[in-house]
Amino acid sequence: MVSNAPARLTVLSGPSGVGKGTVVAEVRRRHPDVWVSVSATTRRPRPGEVDGVHYHFVEPAEFDRLIATDGLLEWAEYAGNRYGTPMAPVRERLAAGSPALLEIELQGARQVRARAPEAQLVFLAPPSWAELVSRLAGRGSEPAAVQEARLAIAQAELDAAGEFDVVVVNDDVARAADELVGLLTAPSPGLVPGE
Numbered sequence: 001m002v003s004n005a006p007a008r009l010t011v012l013s014g015p016s017g018v019g020k021g022t023v024v025a026e027v028r029r030r031h032p033d034v035w036v037s038v039s040a041t042t043r044r045p046r047p048g049e050v051d052g053v054h055y056h057f058v059e060p061a062e063f064d065r066l067i068a069t070d071g072l073l074e075w076a077e078y079a080g081n082r083y084g085t086p087m088a089p090v091r092e093r094l095a096a097g098s099p100a101l102l103e104i105e106l107q108g109a110r111q112v113r114a115r116a117p118e119a120q121l122v123f124l125a126p127p128s129w130a131e132l133v134s135r136l137a138g139r140g141s142e143p144a145a146v147q148e149a150r151l152a153i154a155q156a157e158l159d160a161a162g163e164f165d166v167v168v169v170n171d172d173v174a175r176a177a178d179e180l181v182g183l184l185t186a187p188s189p190g191l192v193p194g195e
């Protein structure tokens, strides 16, 4: 199963509210051995989010330090906050021959492509624009102005779907998770980013 798959770095990207976190949670419910990177962010935690589990919640100065010490595989400013993938855990996973999954936005996906061209880039798309708007509003985790900002970014992200190796439509969580599991288990060459 997933734990026996060859080492591969997979990026899951897609607009805010499309369901990336939901689909990854379903994949991990079925396959707890799937390893997902925990990002660093300057965003404040939402209710229920746990430091070190959902994100490493850091102050801007600590994020500056991570950048300055080349501690991030990629990072981006998104809707007023910064987000980045800690480099060391990803390198350790891949060097040990184990796959790694990143759930990140478009700018970060582009940086991974430039730094690790063999990475598999997967775009999660909504079934429609109206459904994306409805999911983001329905989640209710951001005020209306922040939802608007995220939707403005989402337009550009949807336009970039063609840059990805695969597009998975999240019309149904179970079906999208099936597809993602298939991609995570597909054969690929090994890879250690930054080497």
Ligand SMILES: Nc1ncnc2c1ncn2[C@@H]1O[C@H](COP(=O)(O)OP(=O)(O)OP(=O)(O)O)[C@@H](O)[C@H]1O
Binding pocket: 014, 015, 016, 017, 018, 019, 020, 021, 022, 023, 135, 136, 138, 139, 170, 171, 172, 173
């Ligand atoms: N296939 C689906 N059908 C209906 N609702 C869904 C589906 N997938 C996810 N959702 C719902 O959409 C909302 C947004 O999902 P989620 O938080 O996983 O999105 P996300 O892409 O991780 O967002 P962000 O990038 O902002 O973190 C949630 O309320 C979730 O329950």
Ligand SMILES: Nc1nc2c(ncn2[C@@H]2O[C@H](COP(=O)(O)O)[C@@H](O)[C@H]2O)c(=O)[nH]1
Binding pocket: 014, 015, 016, 020, 039, 040, 043, 074, 075, 076, 078, 083, 084, 085, 086, 103, 104, 105, 106, 107, 108, 109
């Ligand atoms: N470039 C990166 N993007 C990341 C990372 N971790 C998460 N994200 C993406 O940011 C947005 C907003 O996330 P939210 O939790 O505030 O809703 C979303 O698209 C995430 O996928 C990262 O390390 N690098």
